[in-house]
Amino acid sequence: xxxxxxxxxxxxxxxxxxxxxxxxxxxxxxxxxxxxxxxxxxxxxxxxxxxxxxxxxxxxxxxxxxxxxxxxxxxxxxxxxxxxxxxxxxxxxxxxxxxxxxxxxxxxxxxxxxxxxxxxxxxxxxxxxxxxxxxxxxxxxxxxxxxxxxx
Numbered sequence: 160x161x162x163x164x165x166x167x168x169x170x171x172x173x174x175x176x177x178x179x180x181x182x183x184x185x186x187x188x189x190x191x192x193x194x195x196x197x198x199x200x201x202x203x204x205x206x207x208x209x210x211x212x213x214x215x216x217x218x219x220x221x222x223x224x225x226x227x228x229x230x231x232x233x234x235x236x237x238x239x240x241x242x243x244x245x246x247x248x249x250x251x252x253x254x255x256x257x258x259x260x261x262x263x264x265x266x267x268x269x270x271x272x273x274x275x276x277x278x279x280x281x282x283x284x285x286x287x288x289x290x291x292x293x294x295x296x297x298x299x300x301x302x303x304x305x306x307x308x309x310x
Contacts, residue, residue, distance in 0.1 A: 160308070164232050168308045171219075171239060177256045180215075184260020184282070187211050188268075188275060201274035208257075208278055215253065231306075238309045246296060251289020258282025 160168070169175055191207040192198045198207075223236065243249050261279040265272070 160231050161229065164229050165308075167226075167228070167232050168235050171236075172308070180253055180256035181260040181263065183211065183215070184257035184262075185264045185267075187257070187261060188264050199272055199274060201277065204274045204278050208282075211257070212253075215257075231308075235306050235308045238304065238306060242300060242309070246293065246300070248289040248292035248296065251286055252293050253286070254282045255286025255290050258284075258286050 170179070187207065188198060188204070191204070195203055195207075197203050219236075223233075228236075258279050258281070261275060261282060265275045265279060
């Protein structure tokens with residue numbers, strides 16, 4: 160695997176994947192406030208979070224189509240997609256890190272918006288459940304993997 164291949168594969172691997180999702184959660188509210196003035200509304204934030212989660216899902220699809228990827232990277236990413244389809248907890252753990260980012264934004268901005276607090280608590284709580292469930296299953300999944308770079 161080339162250095163570029165290793166970088167592309169490590170983007171969605173611990174700890175970098177968590178750090179990137181925390182960053183995504185941190186910038187979500189400022190970006191949403193650029194698009195819509197009324198971020199204080201719980202519905203606006205919830206719809207914005209749903210759109211963010213959709214983007215987290217769709218952007219990699221375009222990246223796979225646009226980037227000239229080596230067969231090794233395609234294989235690793237394909238195996239990760241299969242794991243994500245098989246184990247919901249693998250996907251739910253993304254919520255945990257996005258929720259941490261939202262909570263960090265709330266603390267850094269010093270804004271007391273109940274909508275951000277509620278959405279952060281929701282993301283962290285349900286994401287933590289997914290994270291715990293995933294780590295309970297991850298050792299079994301690792302034993303079945305062909306490629307060592309997948310997890």
